[in-house]
Amino acid sequence: MTSPHLEPHLLEAERRQLELTWGRRPGLFGWLADTNHKSLGLRFIFTAFFFFFLAGLLAAAMRIQLAVPNNTFLSADLYNQFFTIHGTTMMFLFGVPVMLGMGIYLVPLEVGARAIAFPRLCAFGYWMFLFGGLFLYTMFALNVGPDVGWFSYPPLAGPEYGYGKRADVWAQLITFSELSSLVVAICIGVTFLKMRAPGMSLNRVPLFSWAMLVVSVMIIFAMPAVMISSTCLIMDRLVSTHFYNQAEGGDPILWQHLFWFFGHPEVYIIFLPGVGMISPIITTFARRPVHGYLVMVLSQIATAFIGFGVWVHHMFATGLPQLGQSFFSASSMMIVVPTALQLFCWIATLWTGRLHFKPPLLYILGFFFIFVIGGLTGVMMASVPLDLQIHDTFFIVAHFHYVLIGGAVFPLLGGLYYWYPKMFGRMLNDTVGTIGFWVLFIGFNMTFFPMHILGLMGMPRRIYTYPPELGWGGLNMLATLGAGLIAVSLTLYLINILVSLRSGRVAGPNPWAASTLEWSTSSPPPPYNYEPGPTVSGHEPLWEGPPDQPVVVGLATHKREVLITHVLDAEPDHVTEFPTDSVWPFWTAIATTIFFIGSIFTPWAVIYGAIPVFVTMVAWFWPRKGLSPGELRRRIERGEHTPLEQVL
Amino acid sequence: MTTPVINVAPLPRFAFHHRSVLWWATMGLIAIEGTMFALVIVSYLYIKGRNPHWAPGFFPPRLRWGTLNTVILLASCVPNQFAKKAAEKLDLPGVQVWMVVCMVFATAFNVVRIFEFRNLNVWWDSNAYGSVVWTLLGFHTTHIVTDFLDSLVLTVLMFIGPLEEKRFVDVSENAMYWYFVVLTWLPIYALIYFAPRVA
Numbered sequence A: 001m002t003s004p005h006l007e008p009h010l011l012e013a014e015r016r017q018l019e020l021t022w023g024r025r026p027g028l029f030g031w032l033a034d035t036n037h038k039s040l041g042l043r044f045i046f047t048a049f050f051f052f053f054l055a056g057l058l059a060a061a062m063r064i065q066l067a068v069p070n071n072t073f074l075s076a077d078l079y080n081q082f083f084t085i086h087g088t089t090m091m092f093l094f095g096v097p098v099m100l101g102m103g104i105y106l107v108p109l110e111v112g113a114r115a116i117a118f119p120r121l122c123a124f125g126y127w128m129f130l131f132g133g134l135f136l137y138t139m140f141a142l143n144v145g146p147d148v149g150w151f152s153y154p155p156l157a158g159p160e161y162g163y164g165k166r167a168d169v170w171a172q173l174i175t176f177s178e179l180s181s182l183v184v185a186i187c188i189g190v191t192f193l194k195m196r197a198p199g200m201s202l203n204r205v206p207l208f209s210w211a212m213l214v215v216s217v218m219i220i221f222a223m224p225a226v227m228i229s230s231t232c233l234i235m236d237r238l239v240s241t242h243f244y245n246q247a248e249g250g251d252p253i254l255w256q257h258l259f260w261f262f263g264h265p266e267v268y269i270i271f272l273p274g275v276g277m278i279s280p281i282i283t284t285f286a287r288r289p290v291h292g293y294l295v296m297v298l299s300q301i302a303t304a305f306i307g308f309g310v311w312v313h314h315m316f317a318t319g320l321p322q323l324g325q326s327f328f329s330a331s332s333m334m335i336v337v338p339t340a341l342q343l344f345c346w347i348a349t350l351w352t353g354r355l356h357f358k359p360p361l362l363y364i365l366g367f368f369f370i371f372v373i374g375g376l377t378g379v380m381m382a383s384v385p386l387d388l389q390i391h392d393t394f395f396i397v398a399h400f401h402y403v404l405i406g407g408a409v410f411p412l413l414g415g416l417y418y419w420y421p422k423m424f425g426r427m428l429n430d431t432v433g434t435i436g437f438w439v440l441f442i443g444f445n446m447t448f449f450p451m452h453i454l455g456l457m458g459m460p461r462r463i464y465t466y467p468p469e470l471g472w473g474g475l476n477m478l479a480t481l482g483a484g485l486i487a488v489s490l491t492l493y494l495i496n497i498l499v500s501l502r503s504g505r506v507a508g509p510n511p512w513a514a515s516t517l518e519w520s521t522s523s524p525p526p527p528y529n530y531e532p533g534p535t536v537s538g539h540e541p542l543w544e545g546p547p548d549q550p551v552v553v554g555l556a557t558h559k560r561e562v563l564i565t566h567v568l569d570a571e572p573d574h575v576t577e578f579p580t581d582s583v584w585p586f587w588t589a590i591a592t593t594i595f596f597i598g599s600i601f602t603p604w605a606v607i608y609g610a611i612p613v614f615v616t617m618v619a620w621f622w623p624r625k626g627l628s629p630g631e632l633r634r635r636i637e638r639g640e641h642t643p644l645e646q647v648l
Numbered sequence B: 001m002t003t004p005v006i007n008v009a010p011l012p013r014f015a016f017h018h019r020s021v022l023w024w025a026t027m028g029l030i031a032i033e034g035t036m037f038a039l040v041i042v043s044y045l046y047i048k049g050r051n052p053h054w055a056p057g058f059f060p061p062r063l064r065w066g067t068l069n070t071v072i073l074l075a076s077c078v079p080n081q082f083a084k085k086a087a088e089k090l091d092l093p094g095v096q097v098w099m100v101v102c103m104v105f106a107t108a109f110n111v112v113r114i115f116e117f118r119n120l121n122v123w124w125d126s127n128a129y130g131s132v133v134w135t136l137l138g139f140h141t142t143h144i145v146t147d148f149l150d151s152l153v154l155t156v157l158m159f160i161g162p163l164e165e166k167r168f169v170d171v172s173e174n175a176m177y178w179y180f181v182v183l184t185w186l187p188i189y190a191l192i193y194f195a196p197r198v199a
Helices: A008-022 A027-033 A037-067 A076-110 A119-141 A166-194 A207-238 A252-286 A293-307 A322-334 A336-352 A359-382 A384-390 A394-424 A430-456 A473-503 A584-598 A610-621 A629-637 B021-050 B063-075 B077-087 B092-118 B128-160 B167-198
Strands: A551-553 A561-565 A572-577 B005-007
Touching: A037 A076, A037 A119, A037 A394, A037 A473, A076 A119, A076 A166, A076 A207, A076 A252, A076 A394, A119 A166, A119 A584, A166 A207, A166 A584, A166 B021, A207 A252, A207 A293, A207 B021, A207 B128, A252 A293, A252 A336, A252 A359, A252 A394, A252 B021, A293 A336, A322 A336, A322 A359, A322 A384, A336 A359, A359 A384, A359 A394, A359 A430, A394 A430, A394 A473, A430 A473, A584 A610, A610 B128, A629 B092, A629 B128, B021 B128, B021 B167, B063 B077, B063 B092, B063 B167, B077 B092, B077 B167, B092 B128, B092 B167, B128 B167
Parallel strands: A551 B005
Antiparallel strands: A561 A572
16 A cells, blocks of 8 residues: 655655654753653763773773882772772673663664653663762762772671771662663663564564663663662661671671672673674674574573572682582583574674674674683683682683673674764774774783783782782783773774764765664664654565565654554554653752762661652653543543553 | 555554553563562571571560551552552543542551551661561562552542543553552561561
């Protein structure tokens, strides 16, 4: 059937109207009120990289301190704060939020939706993340930076040893960042499940979106553990509860269980989005669909499940019963299987494809090299006797930087390079990109490979200096020089991004000739993403869609209507109206920030602080349009309502 | 050649249950909060396992108020179900009446909760047992207080507007969350009041 909706002049008029309906209002308030997923995604990414930069400076300072024996560049106390804030920032203010930012930006586009589900909630998540990070660094500037390690073990972090407010700052930062992640997980998960384009059944969803769904589910079940444990820590410190106090029947090991029940899934929460970015990049630059789509999806899900059953391998040195240790040793080895399956599928794809060695693909090949080394040292540590030898040495530091930088940062840098043209409409410079990649690859290995050897030589983590006669000086100097190369390469990346914003080649909708839906709309996409709405009939819609692929029409243009589809087969179900932009999520986040910060100083803030939170939330939720109850009732009594059989 | 279209204009503008995005968000919230409850319960059992006697050094909480509150919470499911069913028939007067009844119940179980705290027979800073009992009860209390407040806002909205048909979905999902808050109470009640008695 033909449709008047698709007449070119009418389509143009509709797009102009949609631009007004979905666009941002002008001015500061328009900016604060913005709920568009593309602005929010970019804000998450930009803010996360800002914190990445700060944490990188801390790392550089630590490398300078360790470069030579008996160095006095940093005091012991500053060094403690530096490594704690470096780790805390990288996990909570960079690793998770930057990946969520990519998901917020890309998942609605990849599934062909107009918006992200619950856009105001997503905006609230951004403000909580930003305020949490600012809170941490403000306190750090006031010499109240946490200094007890990124996992903040009691009794060191408890009331007995962790005096002042330093450990409280850490514990409350967790509340900020986990609240942010949890609400964003809901937004991304519901977008995936209910807002996919017609035809995009579950077995046709792009693999990056699948990864973000799996990550959202992991966040929902993992993050509560650290919120509970850090709340109990604050209560131990503020109102004298005894959760972690052995003398009064508590147990510091309870902290470790709760923390690592969150902490190990956290690794996969950071790693799986990286995995999700690898598949589309390989698909595009090998010019063929990824091999083993179903294996890929099931492996991600399997990783998520097994990821919840390995936490005790962080606690082998605590003297737990041997039978329990064997179980966790086995599960820690088992989790290699789904990851290896994905690696084999990627290798098969690369092997049978026609490769184009553009920088995004180089970053993915770098991932293969580095992540495999990190994965193999991980298997080594799953073995209890070996773990006891290398526990708390630099070997561990080397291992988790190989896993997290190799597994998450390399794919992320590749992914940003790949999606940059979509986000900003311009291409990055490939020469600078290629040079930057090689400098990073060499610098990374130069920095972190020697740490394996240092760990085996007995160098412990978290020491601020060491005497010359231990013989650790040479390798430490090598690592510090490597860190300088990492800084050079990241500076090149940044310059490339900034210069290309103005002078990069104009990208057009699909500069890589890629296959997924986001490449069918303009670069950058309009505020409403698609008009008319897309439908799909396969994994790679832009490669294999038939010429008469249907499009979706009939959504209102003067209000923010979106199509809701069925979970399994994405059949059109109903249409719902999304809320307009609102500044109230911002005010709610301000009120919540006052509540959170107040409650590390006095328990009464929990009562007083809740009042403005309640008021701002009511202002947020209260509808601005509709009928009076009498009018609605009369309309329903006259039978002028949606037939019940359509909505039940 | 003409492009075929799927015209979604005739589709309904809201839907109940798992068809609605709100249902999925509510389930997500229930999963988050349910995990939190599970972890506090696990912490209770962990600390219990670390202590040879339970409750260490104190009398168990008095049964009277906790049991009374269990009855009130379970009874509140009746008006809650009527409010949910009225919403799913787009019956505004029914929704108004049953939500008010729900608010009466919610007021009652929040007030009785004060007496529960007063009859725990232990303070949060007495020992780890006291800490975890207060946290368990306190954590559930934050849920009944916030559920009271958000239901109150929704009740007021149903009386003064502005309203649309899709607000009935809000009422239906609010009822789902109510069930969650009531049902999580049962294992917590069993732990707080009976674990110190059977151990």
